[in-house]
Every structure is written in structure tokens, then in C-alpha cells.
Amino acid sequence: MIYLFYILVFPGILFLSVFALAAEFIDRKLYAKLQNRIGPPWFQPLADMIKLLGKEDIVPTDANARMFKLMPLVAFTSTVTAFFYIPIWGERSIYYFNGDLVVVLYLLTIPTLTFFIGGWYSTSLFARLGSVRTLTQLFAYEVPLFMGILSSALIANSWSLSEIAVFYAHRPWFWVSNIIGFAVSLIALVGKLEKAPFDIPEAETEIVAGSFTEYSGRHLAFFRLSIDIEMIVGASLLAAVFLPFGLEFSAPIAFIFYIIKVLFIVALIAVFRTIFARLRIDQMVHFCWKYLVPLSLLQLLINLILKDILT
Amino acid sequence: MGLVDCIVNWGRIKSPWILHFNSGACNACDIEIIATLTPRYDIERFGVLLKGTPRHADVLVCSGPVTFQVEDRLKRIYEQMAEPKFVVAVGTCACSGGVFKGCYNIKGGINTAIPVSLYIPGCPASPKAIIDGVVKLLESLEEKEGKE
Numbered sequence: 001m002i003y004l005f006y007i008l009v010f011p012g013i014l015f016l017s018v019f020a021l022a023a024e025f026i027d028r029k030l031y032a033k034l035q036n037r038i039g040p041p042w043f044q045p046l047a048d049m050i051k052l053l054g055k056e057d058i059v060p061t062d063a064n065a066r067m068f069k070l071m072p073l074v075a076f077t078s079t080v081t082a083f084f085y086i087p088i089w090g091e092r093s094i095y096y097f098n099g100d101l102v103v104v105l106y107l108l109t110i111p112t113l114t115f116f117i118g119g120w121y122s123t124s125l126f127a128r129l130g131s132v133r134t135l136t137q138l139f140a141y142e143v144p145l146f147m148g149i150l151s152s153a154l155i156a157n158s159w160s161l162s163e164i165a166v167f168y169a170h171r172p173w174f175w176v177s178n179i180i181g182f183a184v185s186l187i188a189l190v191g192k193l194e195k196a197p198f199d200i201p202e203a204e205t206e207i208v209a210g211s212f213t214e215y216s217g218r219h220l221a222f223f224r225l226s227i228d229i230e231m232i233v234g235a236s237l238l239a240a241v242f243l244p245f246g247l248e249f250s251a252p253i254a255f256i257f258y259i260i261k262v263l264f265i266v267a268l269i270a271v272f273r274t275i276f277a278r279l280r281i282d283q284m285v286h287f288c289w290k291y292l293v294p295l296s297l298l299q300l301l302i303n304l305i306l307k308d309i310l311t
Numbered sequence: 312m313g314l315v316d317c318i319v320n321w322g323r324i325k326s327p328w329i330l331h332f333n334s335g336a337c338n339a340c341d342i343e344i345i346a347t348l349t350p351r352y353d354i355e356r357f358g359v360l361l362k363g364t365p366r367h368a369d370v371l372v373c374s375g376p377v378t379f380q381v382e383d384r385l386k387r388i389y390e391q392m393a394e395p396k397f398v399v400a401v402g403t404c405a406c407s408g409g410v411f412k413g414c415y416n417i418k419g420g421i422n423t424a425i426p427v428s429l430y431i432p433g434c435p436a437s438p439k440a441i442i443d444g445v446v447k448l449l450e451s452l453e454e455k456e457g458k459e
């Protein structure tokens with residue numbers, strides 16, 4: 001019974017969906033405020049979601065119907081699953097084992113692949129272009145993201161997110177040594193979420209809507225929701241690894257700290273979205289391999305030396 | 312009308328995504344439509360977003376008369392949109408053919424090709440008129456909800 005509660009209500013599908021829609025609202029409202037606009041009302045993401053659920057589903061005749069319909073659900077499921085391994089109200093998540101950090105990173109890669117497959121099987125030219133760009137971008141940001149996050153696991157001497165949180169919670173000043181890793185991972189996360197300046201795969205001024213060009217109705221609603229949830233999960237991951245504050249308090253206070261940390265990262269992403277314009281795909285790949293990867297290597301080196309001194 | 316229909320209709324009223332199509336306008340109406348989308352008028356207040364693909368859009372905003380060239384394309388775009396869908400004709404040309412009426416290459420207003428829900432006259436229609444028109448379209452949806 002309790003497992004069903006975990007999966008369906010808290011911290012599962014219901015909580016995550018509400019939190020994700022709230023985060024999307026904050027992202028859009030902040031974006032509007034920074035552009036000197038009023039912005040959407042608070043229920044806007046919910047209204048978009050309900051409207052899409054109530055619309056007609058179109059599957060193009062040339063598309064592979066089974067893959068086309070399956071991909072939004074796969075994206076949704078994998079992002080929700082990843083959330084169970086991230087500590088949210090204290091030092092431990094509900095499920096943890098040694099190695100869950102790798103599992104979370106793996107589960108966060110699956111949505112990107114579903115964008116590729118969904119776009120590819122919808123057989124529209126724009127969708128295929130968008131899919132190819134999605135994959136190209138994946139090869140650029142994935143390496144710095146992994147190295148940035150794993151180098152902080154190096155000092156903690158564990159591959160488990162909960163163990164890492166425990167380690168940092170008891171040594172509060174260690175997060176300073178990870179600050180380069182935090183910056184690198186945050187930029188790579190923006191690439192993963194396909195937000196500006198890395199929204200090349202769905203650049204609406206060039207290739208209409210990228211992989212989602214042929215999606216409508218319910219399938220599009222699930223894709224949008226899973227992107228929002230991916231934003232929450234990615235932000236929670238960064239918060240758990242790089243911002244180890246407030247974990248030692250009791251559950252409710254630690255939970256409030258967690259919400260504040262996630263919203264802080266969401267706000268940072270919204271600011272990025274406002275102040276940068278879209279890059280070209282080659283500029284993006286160059287930027288990632290020329291600057292982000294060396295920086296994450298530097299972080300790895302710092303952590304190796306630090307670990308040597310400490311032990 | 313059941314509770315579910317009420318909620319879905321609420322969602323529809325609060326989140327109209329638009330697609331802009333120029334079916335042969337002199338470009339002045341298009342510029343006014345673009346002006347409507349700028350931060351100055353900020354129609355995201357009403358939940359309006361500009362989408363690039365007909366599959367995502369709920370409202371097709373057309374400007375200009377229908378030329379014989381563009382007629383098939385206009386129909387195809389209309390058919391690619393998912394139900395329920397609405398068409399808004401912006402500008403006098405889109406309403407009736409306007410100054411181009413009777414030209415050798417012109418079929419007429421938008422309603423000669425596809426069904427239109429709302430006409431916004433003006434040459435060109437000003438952003439305020441377009442916003443007023445879209446709000447009226449949404450209000451008519453609300454009235455429909457009351458009647459059923």
C-alpha cells in the first residue's frame with residue numbers, strides 16, 4: 001500500500017506533476033518579468049495541459065504508430081522513476097543503493113533518446129532534422145554533465161546520492177571546492193533541457209518545433225509534462241550534489257530548503273533563457289568541447305588532489 | 312454539460328495557441344499581427360502563444376485575400392490542425408477580398424476557402440482590434456458553454 005502511495009502521490013506522479021507545472025509557471029513568469037511584461041496567470045501551465053489532453057490526437061499516416069504513441073509515455077516514466085533516488089526531505093531518499101547516481105544519470109538520458117526516436121518515426125522532415133540535432137547536442141553536453149557530477153562523488157567516496165548528501169551535510173564547507181563543477185553541470189543541464197541558448201533542436205524560427213512537429217493532443221501533453229519533470233529532476237540532482245544546505249534539519253524544514261534550492265536553479269535557468277540568444281549547433285558543440293570539458297577536467301583534478309590531501 | 316467537459320472547455324478558453332498564416336496579404340496586416348505578439352501588448356497574459364506548426368495550434372490567424380496559388384496550401388494547413396480549431400480572419404482583405412477583390416488571381420476572402428469563426432476588419436487591423444477580437448472569440452466559447 002505504502003509503495004502505491006509513494007509512486008502515485010508523494011513523491012511520485014501527483015506531487016511531481018504539480019511541482020513541475022508550478023516550476024514551469026515560475027520559469028515563464030520570471031521570463032516575462034525580465035522582458036518587462038506581465039506574463040501568464042498562475043494556472044497557465046495547467047490550462048495548457050488540460051487543453052492538450054482534450055484535443056484530437058493525430059498520427060501521421062507515414063509514421064510508425066506504435067513507436068510514435070509509446071515514446072511520450074517512456075519519457076514520462078523514466079523521468080518520474082529517476083526522482084525516487086534523489087534525497088528530498090533529509091539526507092536519505094526513499095530508495096537508495098550504492099550506484100544510484102549512475103542510474104539517475106542514465107534515466108535522465110532516456111527522455112532525450114525518446115525525443116530522437118519519436119521525431120524520427122514521425123517521418124516529417126522538420127521532425128527528423130530536430131531529432132538529428134537532439135542527438136548531436138546530446139554528444140556535446142553529456143560528457144561535461146557526467147564529469148561535473150561524478151567529480152563531486154569522488155571526494156564523498158560513494159556512488160550513492162544519499163551517501164553523497166550525508167557526506168556533504170556533515171562537512172558544510174566542502175561544496176566550495178565543487179563550484180566549477182556546479183557551473184559546468186548547470187550549463188550542461190540547460191543543454192539537456194533544450195532551453196535557450198541551447199534550444200537548437202526545437203528552434204521554432206528554423207525547424208518549426210523540432211522533434212515535436214507532428215505531435216498533437218495527449219502525446220504532446222505528455223512530452224511537455226516530462227520536459228517539465230526533467231527540469232525538476234535535473235535541478236534536484238544538482239541541488240542534492242552541489243548545494244548540501246539544510247539537510248541536517250528535521251524533515252519538514254529540510255523539505256522547504258529543498259524546494260528553495262530547486263526553485264533557485266529554475267530561476268537561474270530562466271535568467272539564462274532571457275539574456276542569451278540561440279547558438280548554432282556547431283557553436284554549441286565547440287563551446288561544450290572547448291570550454292566545458294576542460295573545466296570539468298580541472299574540477300576532477302582539484303578533487304583528486306583534495307582527496308589525496310584529506311586522506 | 313458534464314464536469315469534465317466544463318474543465319476541458321475552461322482549458323480551451325485559457326490557452327489558445329495561434330498559428331499565423333499569410334495567404335496573400337500586402338504585409339501590413341502581418342506586421343500588425345507581429346506587433347500584437349511583442350512584449351508591449353503581451354498577449355501571453357491571455358495564454359496566447361505563437362506556435363510554428365499547425366499540429367500544436369488551436370487558432371489559425373489568417374491575413375490577406377486567398378490567391379489561387381495559396382488556396383490549396385491554406386486548406387492543407389487547416390486540415391493539419393487538430394480539432395477543435397478556429398480560424399480568425401484579420402484585415403479587410405481577409406474578410407471580403409478588400410481592395411484586391413475582383414483581381415484575376417484572387418478567389419476572395421478567407422471564407423471562400425475554409426470556414427471562419429471571427430472577422431476582424433481594418434486596413435490594417437490594429438493590435439488592439441486583434442486582441443479585442445480574440446477576447447470576443449473566447450467569450451463566445453464561454454457563452455456556448457452556458458447554452459449547452
Ligand code: SF4
Pocket residue numbers: 335336337338339340374375376401402403404405409410433434435436
Ligand atoms: S486589409 Fe489592408 S493592410 Fe491588410 S492585407 Fe489588405 S490591403 Fe493590406
